[in-house]
Amino acid sequence: MDFATLIQILDSTVRLATPLLFACLAGLFSERAGVFDIGLEGKMLAAAFLSAAVAALTGSVWLGVLAGIFASLLLSGIHGLAAITFRGNQLISGVAINFLASGLTVLLGQKWFGLGGRTPSLTDGGRFEPITLPFADAIAPLPIIGPIYAELISGHSILVYLAIACVPASAWVLYRTRFGLRLRAVGENPAAVDTAGVSVTGIRYAAVAICGVLCGLAGAYLALGLAAGFGKEMTAGRGFIALAALIFAKWRPWYALGATMLFGFLEAVGNRFPSIDLGLFAIPSQFVQALPYIITVVILAGFIGKARPPRAGGEPYVKER
Amino acid sequence: MTLMKHLAAATASLALTAGMAAADPALIFDLGGKFDKSFNESAYEGAQRWAKETGGSYKELEIQSEAQREQAIRRLAESGANPIVVMSFSNIETLNTVAPDFPETKFVLIDGVVEQPNVRSIVFAEHEGSYLVGMLAAMASKSGTAGFIGGMDIPLIRQFGCGYAQGVKAVNPDATVLTNMTGSTGAAWNDPVKGGELAKSQISQGADVIFAAAGGTGLGVLQAAADAGVLSIGVDSNQNYLHPGKVLTSMLKRVDNAVYESFKAGEALEPGMINMNLSLQGVGYALDDNNKDLITDEMKAKVDEAAAKIASGELKIHDYHSDNTCPAVTF
Numbered sequence A: 001m002d003f004a005t006l007i008q009i010l011d012s013t014v015r016l017a018t019p020l021l022f023a024c025l026a027g028l029f030s031e032r033a034g035v036f037d038i039g040l041e042g043k044m045l046a047a048a049f050l051s052a053a054v055a056a057l058t059g060s061v062w063l064g065v066l067a068g069i070f071a072s073l074l075l076s077g078i079h080g081l082a083a084i085t086f087r088g089n090q091l092i093s094g095v096a097i098n099f100l101a102s103g104l105t106v107l108l109g110q111k112w113f114g115l116g117g118r119t120p121s122l123t124d125g126g127r128f129e130p131i132t133l134p135f136a137d138a139i140a141p142l143p144i145i146g147p148i149y150a151e152l153i154s155g156h157s158i159l160v161y162l163a164i165a166c167v168p169a170s171a172w173v174l175y176r177t178r179f180g181l182r183l184r185a186v187g188e189n190p191a192a193v194d195t196a197g198v199s200v201t202g203i204r205y206a207a208v209a210i211c212g213v214l215c216g217l218a219g220a221y222l223a224l225g226l227a228a229g230f231g232k233e234m235t236a237g238r239g240f241i242a243l244a245a246l247i248f249a250k251w252r253p254w255y256a257l258g259a260t261m262l263f264g265f266l267e268a269v270g271n272r273f274p275s276i277d278l279g280l281f282a283i284p285s286q287f288v289q290a291l292p293y294i295i296t297v298v299i300l301a302g303f304i305g306k307a308r309p310p311r312a313g314g315e316p317y318v319k320e321r
Numbered sequence B: 001m002t003l004m005k006h007l008a009a010a011t012a013s014l015a016l017t018a019g020m021a022a023a024d025p026a027l028i029f030d031l032g033g034k035f036d037k038s039f040n041e042s043a044y045e046g047a048q049r050w051a052k053e054t055g056g057s058y059k060e061l062e063i064q065s066e067a068q069r070e071q072a073i074r075r076l077a078e079s080g081a082n083p084i085v086v087m088s089f090s091n092i093e094t095l096n097t098v099a100p101d102f103p104e105t106k107f108v109l110i111d112g113v114v115e116q117p118n119v120r121s122i123v124f125a126e127h128e129g130s131y132l133v134g135m136l137a138a139m140a141s142k143s144g145t146a147g148f149i150g151g152m153d154i155p156l157i158r159q160f161g162c163g164y165a166q167g168v169k170a171v172n173p174d175a176t177v178l179t180n181m182t183g184s185t186g187a188a189w190n191d192p193v194k195g196g197e198l199a200k201s202q203i204s205q206g207a208d209v210i211f212a213a214a215g216g217t218g219l220g221v222l223q224a225a226a227d228a229g230v231l232s233i234g235v236d237s238n239q240n241y242l243h244p245g246k247v248l249t250s251m252l253k254r255v256d257n258a259v260y261e262s263f264k265a266g267e268a269l270e271p272g273m274i275n276m277n278l279s280l281q282g283v284g285y286a287l288d289d290n291n292k293d294l295i296t297d298e299m300k301a302k303v304d305e306a307a308a309k310i311a312s313g314e315l316k317i318h319d320y321h322s323d324n325t326c327p328a329v330t331f
Helices: A003-032 A040-058 A061-085 A090-113 A145-153 A158-176 A178-188 A190-195 A200-226 A238-248 A253-272 A285-300 B002-020 B039-054 B068-078 B089-101 B126-140 B155-171 B192-204 B216-228 B255-268 B297-312
Strands: B026-029 B059-062 B084-087 B107-110 B119-124 B145-152 B176-183 B209-213 B231-236 B247-253 B272-276 B283-285
Touching: A003 A040, A003 A145, A003 A158, A003 A178, A003 A200, A003 A238, A003 A253, A003 B192, A040 A061, A040 A090, A040 A200, A040 A238, A061 A090, A061 A200, A158 A178, A158 A200, A158 A253, A178 A190, A178 A200, A190 A200, A200 A238, A200 B192, A238 A253, A238 A285, A253 A285, A253 B192, B026 B039, B026 B068, B039 B084, B039 B231, B039 B255, B059 B068, B068 B084, B068 B089, B084 B089, B084 B255, B089 B107, B107 B255, B119 B255, B126 B145, B126 B155, B126 B209, B126 B231, B126 B247, B126 B283, B126 B297, B145 B155, B145 B192, B145 B216, B155 B176, B155 B209, B155 B297, B176 B192, B192 B209, B192 B216, B209 B216, B209 B247, B216 B231, B255 B272
Parallel strands: B026 B059, B026 B084, B084 B107, B107 B119, B119 B272, B145 B176, B145 B209, B209 B231, B231 B247
Antiparallel strands: B247 B283
16 A cells, blocks of 8 residues: 555545544433433434535525534434423334434435435535645645645545644643533432532523534535535434444544544555455455444443543433432 | 324324325335435336326335334235335345345335345346446546546445446557555445545545546546546446546446336236346436547447447456356456
């Protein structure tokens, strides 16, 4: 494998990891506050649909993003209502959201556009264009650094940079602000937070809302950045991979960056080398495609260290019994 | 109790009307969905053409999951629809179970073979059509590298890839053919993001013509190719119009003709197996206003010559199904 190939694979890694990173951070906020969310997939799907639909109708990519965030927030609100206010089972609510999004997107898409649930293909202006960072052309001819800067770092859409920026931002919010401390406390010991006079419900709703915004960005990036429109079930399980990455990252923002990049890298390698020939035997592509899941199972089995979820995760908070 | 009565009455009247409306043909779309711009949509067009010409009506059903296959076929058969056209090889086992239960109903299976006395199996010579677009790809390619992106990794899709690679190699024996499969589950038909990423990966390896045989995933391939300024080849339906001037051609699989003919035959449909090959014009390549500047007269002449030779049996294209290997490419 030469250097140019490596750069191409890493470039692809960044693109593939971005939606995972958004979704993973989304799950991180929600789960750190004690609300399990397996509805990431559904929220991404709804966001991808509405962002593509609005971008197709208005021709504005930013209105599309806003619409995507709105769709995702709406589903987050439902999840919050079910899981926080009505103390329902969070897993079941998440599953319901996945089904709801899966059906609703196709139904509305067919009703609005009559294309079998797809949205019309987006043209220029309705999609995110790659951004060329300053001096990319000037630096490009340099050896090593040139390709790294011009091809790997430059030339992505703005949401990619936003996703990367979300990592330190999330870490800062979670570990350096009062809100972050409370959010983490609500996920570990909500009674203590309540005793301190802080609304558990309020913090949890805030966390779920942040989750909605991030999932909205993930979905919008899929539909407006990577593809050119919505196609049914286009998230293709990325929400669940993000959940796996979240466990792999042990619910920490910087680890989340590493985990999603690793999963993106595995997918990029699988794309580039359908089967990896090791001389003696060849690794089939199916194995490479399954690697993220295998790694997650290994993690869960405790081989690479313990992944401990927030203690109050999945438990609705009941003030008095 | 009254509710139960109402329900019973409703079902009874439903069954009655269904019985009276008998002999309407029916069409069951597969997981890709009716408007996949490809395989299923082609069937839809055939059914629409029949409806327009005869003024008849037909029933249709889009299945949403694997579990619905048997239920869907049974429901339509019970409603009296005849014949019932079922799309996709995925229904082979289902039809083997269901068809004997409805001996009076005729079934048509597209893309698979079921040996039952009331089933007509229609298969297509995908390798022959793919061979033709492979030749076009090789002639249009400047880099000598052509790409193939398949949907779900199954023998049928390998059949496309194998014919394509043979066509490429026939024109340019030194050409490289890159192959990728999107995945090994049904999700591989609906992942335009991954399709686009696979296309980018092949483009970075030098491919300047990419053939997508991947349903909805292929839309992502065509998009990524158009964005990067390289040519792509559509599949099943004519997809040239999706990116005018950037789609070299489309490998046509005349599913529409198969559905149209089946509907037209109605209840008198002959069971058995039909191989829609080049000589029956079951497959071919698309030439229209959108791609006429991409296909030169010389290219057209060469491909048409090969098509005539294949149709007459003079030129044999290796059939992947015959031995599950491909001489031109490894998957």
